[in-house]
Amino acid sequence: MRSRRFEPSSGRSDILERKGTILTQYQRDVFINEIRIAAAQDSSICFISADFGAPALDAYRAELPRQFLHAGISEQGMIDLAAGLALSGRKIYVYAMAPFITLRCMEQLKCTLGIMRLPVTVLAVGVGLGYADSGPTHYATEDLACMRVLVNAEIFSPADVEATRAIARYTLQQPAFRVVRLDRHPLQEIYDAGIATIIPAGFCRFGEGARVCIASCGYLLHRALQVQERLVAERIKVDVVDVFRNKPLGASLAEALSTYKAVVTVEEQCLAGGFGSAVLELMAEHEWTGRVIRLGLPERNFFENGGRDFLLEAFGLGEKAIAATVRKAAQSSAGLAAARA
Amino acid sequence: MNATKTIASPAPRFAVTRDPQVLTAKAAWLRRTLFEMFVAANQGHPGSVFSEIEILVALYYGGYVRVKPGQPDDPSRDRLIVSKGHATMGVYPILADLGFFPASELQRFGKPEGLLRVFGNISIPGIDATTGSLGHGPGIGAGYALAAKQDGLDRRAIVIISEGELYEGSVWETALFAAHHRLDNLILVLDRNRRIILGDTEDLVALEPIAQKWEAFGWRAMRADGHSFPSLLESFDAACAGDGRPTIIDASTVKGKGVALMENRAEWHYWRGMSDDEIKAVRAELGAV
Secondary structure: OOOEEEEEOOOOOOOEEEOOOOOOOOHHHHHHHHHHHHHOOOOOEEEEEOOOOOHHHHHHHHHOHHHEEEOOOOHHHHHHHHHHHHHOOOEEEEEEEHHHHOHHHHHHHHHHHHOOOOOEEEEEEOOEOOOOOOOHHHOEOOHHHHHOOOOOOEEEOOOOHHHHHHHHHHHHHOOOOEEEEEOOOOOOOOOOHHHHHHOOOOOEEEOOOOOEEEEEOOHHHHHHHHHHHHHHHOOOOEEEEEOOEEEOOOHHHHHHHOOOOEEEEEEEEEOOOOHHHHHHHHHHHOOOOOEEEEEEEOOOOOOOOOOHHHHHHHOOOOHHHHHHHHHHHHHHHHHHHHHHO | OOOOOOOOOOOOOOOOOOOHHHHHHHHHHHHHHHHHHHHHHOOOOHHHHHHOHHHHHHHHHOOOOOOOOOOOOOOOOOEEEEOOHHHHHHHHHHHHHOOOOOOHHHHOOOOOOOOOOOOOOOOOOOOOOOOOOOOOHHHHHHHHHHHHHHOOOOOOEEEEEEHHHHHOHHHHHHHHHHHHOOOOOEEEEEEEOOEEOOEEHHHHOOOOOHHHHHHHOOOEEEEEEOOOHHHHHHHHHHHHOOOOOOEEEEEEOOOOOOOOOOOOOHHHHOOOOOOHHHHHHHHHHOOOO
16 A cells, blocks of 8 residues: 655644545545534434535435425535525535536625625535536536636535545534535545644645745545655655645645746646636745646547546646646746756 | 716614505605716616615514614524525615714715615625525525524514525425425515516516415415515515415516606616716606606
8 A cells, every 4th residue: 555645734743644535435425424423413414405415415305304404406406495594503514516506606606705704615526527428518617717706605625535524524513605615526635633633724745845846636646646756756855735625725835836947737627727826926925936837638628438537637637737847847847946046 | 977966864763654645745755865876886686676666664663573773683683585685675774764874975975985785795784695696585594593593583584585486496305495484484475577688587487376376386376566665565464364374465566656757677687877968867756856
């Protein structure tokens, strides 16, 4: 079993082991289980689904039927309803497939949850190309760009179940308007329970001291870590930063990224306004003089068959393609450093 | 710049009544007060505000919105949502009358230093939902109503909507939900002045038969004369006597009611300014001497 060390972004000295097991747990089940456990003790918690299920939700419904609502396949109405319940003192979780609970509900999210700053967590499942090969109606490849412009929204994209569990607990401890973007599929475990200590910081660094880092989150964080291993084998040192909180991006992240000559952002989103754009904005605000190189999906619709990894490979987000970009950035920054020396 | 008058300070005198004469006097006071607020702020939506005046007076002074003077945050209060958010200012003088904020705020409506916005928001005491974009109020109201039911509280959510909102899909999503959950403490009051920006709804995209549509969704649908207190009180009495169904009251109104130059005139959806002579004439029409 591989192990990988990671350093919590808070600067703490504790080193946690990265696990290498493939889990059968889904992020959605882990999140909902946390909510169920809390809801059993807190009757103000209410979970609303727009006809989207999960084994953990079956358990929740069986145990806490009075704290569950089916909204119908009515995502917009669900958000308005959630607002009224939240205004009545409830802590609300609304749950549906990512493309439908985000873009379809933009106005509701803005006008109710955002403007009134209501304690509602939006659980968006199946981000990126997670629903391949369903096609562009079912892909959430523009959602991050849209969600991150919403005033008062906090956004998370966890990459494994421990991060998901920690974020679920965070939403319970500090209810607020949040969008939590979950993967459709079980993902390899990265963190142990120590991740909970750094949720407020919003990011986690894997390695330090390299000239180049890859910044990513969610599904593609795993690919970034694979690229890191590949390049280490080539004696090219590259760090990886898991920016699991996509909004807000704080000064501490800017400070961490400022230590690099180049940052390669890797996202399962169309590039316009997405994760890489957010990093660009952050670094520009901090007057950083390094380079941000954005890797993401092209601005098009994806009708092709072949599965998620096939599509990522075909559109420039395969491990080799990412490694090539990072390798070039590393070599370029090394040359630059040598020239400056 | 139009001459402005000091807006009469409604001293705390809130009292519930069913006397049509008293309610009529309240409606006249409300129109006069709001007119001066329009003049002073030089903005707002008089057509939509004046069409809902009797509805608001009947709801608050008729005792259907159960609130306690001076206690805007009382958790047991009924909720009133003006889903047609551009008409929220219609409630401001009433909320001042309830002592929720100083009446002097009415003078500062729409001014940088003022508390009261053109579109209401929950930072204003007595405003239970931030509105503006059409179609959200019914869903928010359903959430309030459901929470009250779940908590075993005798609490109503009353939502004033415009007919324009009936074009929004989220309204019908809520219609399904509220009927399924038997939210008979949810009352929609449809301010049916028939005028949307480009004309009469029935000429543009027909909404009728409205009552049958809501009944088909499992609601009680009632009709009322939206400017007649006996008619409104009768409807509200019936709506508040829950029978397991949410209720919509199709209240027939006139856009700009009470001001001849505004009545049924689409251009007065938004305040467009008046000459001093026009202001003087309207003041006389509204009984402001």
